[in-house]
Amino acid sequence: MLYWKRQNGKRRLTLRGKEALAGYLFILPFLIGLLGLFLPMVVQSIRFSFSNLNVTSEGYTLSTAARHGFEHYLRALTIDPEFNRMLLGAIRDMFVNVPLIIIFSFFAANLLNQKFRGRTLARSIFFFPVLLSSGAILGLETSDLLLNSVNVAETGSDSIASFVNVAMLLREYTDLPIGIIEFLSNAVNGVYSIIIASGVQILIFLAGLQSISPSLYEASDIEGATAWENFWKITFPMISPLILVNSIYTIIDSFTSATNEMMTEIKTTIFTDIKYGFGSAMAWIYFICIAIILLVVGRMISKRVFYYDER
């Protein structure tokens, strides 16, 4: 590929070169932000994870941690009694919840995309959990005991119990054995936390469904396709790039949500116990696990994604 050629002794950009130049210009602002703000942050965090950080009156000093700097990593993996359990727990939760969230949100978006009266209202209702899980309202709740009951978006499964205690209701009105009652109440609470976690995904799918050109459906209707065929031959391939977005978003969201046990542990280690080195090391082990999972899942889905006009 040639990006420039010589013409009359002068170097001139070819068409391809011009396109590449325009491309670089377009991503330049983002790149500056990335290199200026994001990368230094990453580098600093890696440095912290290999050192002991001491806070002094002038700022902080770093000294290399024991065992060639790997002390914190080894401690997390081999000495800390909770770390491995929490790590596996977070991964297990992710594998259970993510497929369910994706399927549910895709389903809900398809329903919400149909024409019926009051659908803006219906969409808004599905957006509420996103609102409630946002920073300010969470902040308000933590400072107030009463509003903890509104805290559903954050703690999900725990708080539904405060409204409708499924297990208690069942025990009172039925004679089912305790095992079945537990299973049922867990299922209900699970459904609840999945619905609550899928607000953003529904919106992304909705936007995707709305950018599918109606002319595609028109053409296939004229050719006599059924709704079922339309769904699998038009809707599904056209929305597949967003299945990739949503899967990656959901995986990350599940790993980094403030309720995740692992996240809370990292946060307490760093901010409450002020062990920045150990906390950073835990965060990096956690991060590497997420990265591997994302890489595998991303590859798997990318292979099947259909791009309308791929070059």
Next chain:
Amino acid sequence: MVLFQHKKRKKPNHSRGGDFVSILILLLFGSFMALPLVLAISNSLKPLEELFVFPPRFIVRNPTLDNFHDVFVLMVGSWVPFSRYIFNTVFITVIGTVGHLLIASLCAFALAKHKFPGRKLIFAIIVTALMFSTHVTAIPNYLIMSKIGWLDSYLALIVPAIAKPLGLFLMKQFMEQIPDSLLEAGRIDGASEFTVFLKIGMPQVKPAWLTLIIFSFQDLWNLQGSTYIYSEELKTLPYALSQISAGGISRAGATAAVTVIMMIVPITIFIISQSNIIETMASSGIKE
């Protein structure tokens, strides 16, 4: 005599039974989702003695606007004029959202529709950036802000919000779907690359950026930012309101009212943008 009976053909995916089922399912899930909101509103209308009833009642018995009145009184009595907090949050939200939209779309357009060396690498870095939770990066982020000297200014809140990787990722996936022939047509007619982006690319993905606006607005509107901002006159509305609720039990009613007040604006933005999305396809130019 009627020769042709025009039978109204039902659209395949629009049968009455199907409508009924889908509305039923939506009602079921919707009621799950609306539950916390209903509770929040009902709490904000409860008089103080009713807030403390145990077990808590879901629906308010004697609705009153006292709580909202309390919030208003507290606002008037604040040290910095309350309008200042509102201005700060509106300013940060608007600049941050517009900047994010512009920069993320530009970058996404280039990544999706231009070929140049290194674009795969840049995209990989962006996906990686998605993974860094704000908790993990909080301290380095603070150190960087202090080194650049952005602490205690709007920049510390606006610039990181502009560079949020999720929006970029979302826009890139949508931009992939724009037919190249449409862009080519614009280029052949002599449009500059930026015009092609603004006049052809962006209208095609209107649902995407309307959704992006919702996300960005929602994030920034609720930004407390008290880690980076020390001057009282630069602090944000969520911070000021959280101070009201910091009063503890005696402010319980006011806190409930504050929760509702904070939700109203994002919901309005959401409804406006959603009703805009519906019209999008009518104006779209895809004809292939």
